[in-house]
Amino acid sequence: MKYLGRLVLLAILIYLVWHYRSYFSSLNFYKLSVKTDERVVEILLQNKITESNVSQQYRQENKFLFFHWITSYRTLRLDKNQQKNLTGSIKKIKKFPVSFWEAKENDSLQINAGIDFYFTKIVFSVLKISGEKPGQHLVAIVIDDFGYEPTIEKFIECGIIITPAILPQERYSTLLAEKFRQQNITYLIHLPMEPIGYPKINPGKAALLVGMPKEIVEKKVNQAIKSVPGAFGISNHMGSRYTASVKDLSILLPLVKKNQLVFLDSHTNPRSMAARVARNFSLPVMVNDIFLDNEDSEAAISRQMERLKVIARRKKSTVAIGHCHRKYLLPVLRKYQNDFISSGIQFVPLKDLYLQ
Structure with a gap:
């Protein structure tokens, strides 16, 4: 009987492997993942959920053995009625063969779409729904100094909404701009200044x-825009002397406006004149409130996050700056994410602050 039982289990295992291998091979996962994303977009539009509700979206390519598919991620800001209507629409959808299921992620609702097997799930689409109340405190995390390295995956997949700032005319500047554009992540030109x-x-x-x-400044600005195409604004890299000069800013900022860009003052000098000069030209401008990682240690960045929380709760919108090469920045941001959400503070792209 002992050996008979083992033979039966082995036979069942062989059948399951054969059955699901046949099922997998009959599906084109890549086409199915694309079709799923198109269906998700249809559902969102049917419920009047538009780009204004999407705070972050990106795509991740997945490969396993001979399978290849894309997972699309979207973070949505919805009120209670929108959440109710969306979940109601999801429940009415029949498998095609993709199914939808709900999950809890960090105390917020998450809707997944994919193939749900007994032993595994292949996920094609993830909707992370943020139910925070309107009028809450918004924080934009700007990450400076992209351009030296070609990889951005850890920032795309970290789950934190960021706004990258790319140094122009570096080895990977244009490549990174294209990568962020493909992920629908808005980014800045991080223009070096004296x-x-x-x-x-x-x-x-x-x-x-x-x-x-003026002609040299215009040439350099045009070169920077060409090097980092598709940016929605410019921020200053260093620039503690340049941003204190009304004369020089009066040359630069009209060029920023001429190119339909916005300006972020990194505020490397407390005597910066950027915001004052920008007002003279009716140019949208934001000012950095705090640097998070001047000291690259978990304890130091945690202290800055506590300060950021205090600042953010006093204001409707806040800007914080970190740097892409810091070892401890992303782990600390992840650690504080739920704490900020429970305090009524939401991470958003910098572009959202300009739309306020």
Whole structure:
């Protein structure tokens, strides 16, 4: 009987492997994942959920053995009625052969679409639904200094909404702009500008220097835009001396406006004149409130996150800046994400703050 039982189990295992292998091979996972995403978009539009409700979206390619598919991720900001209507629509959908199921992720609703087997799930679409109340406190996390390395996966997959700032005319500047564009992540040109201490402190080859003629400034701005195509704005890399110069800002900021961009003052100098000069030209401008990782340690960044929370709860919108090469920044951001949400603070793209 002992051996008979083992033979029966082995026979069942062989059947399951054969059965599901046949089922898998009959499906084109890539086409099915694309079709699923199209169906999800239809459902969102039917429920009047538009781009204005999407705070983040990106796509991730997956490969396992001989299977290849795409998982699309969207983070949605919905009120209670929108959530109710969406979940109601989802429940009415019949398998095609994709099914939908709900899950809880960090105390918020998540709707997945894919193939749900007894022993595994192949996920083609993820909708993360944020149910925070309107009028809450918004925080944009800007991550500076992209351009030196080609990989961005850890930032795309971290689950934190960020706004990348890409240094122009670096080896991977244009490549990274295209990668972020494909993921529907808005990004900035992180334009180098003269710091206090120049030339001992070198801002880089693309830098704007105090006293530069207008035609040189215009040439450098155009080169930066060409190097980082599709950016929605410009922020200053270094620039503690440049942003304190009304004369030089009066040359730069009209060019920013001419190219239909916005400006983020990184606020590397508390005496920066950028916001004041920008108002003279009716140019949208935001100002950084806090640097998160001047010291790259878990304890130091955690202290800055606590300060950020205090600042954010006093204001409707807040900007914080970190740096892509810091070791502890992303782990600390993940650690604090739920704490911020429970405090009524939401991470959003910087672009959302300009739309307020």
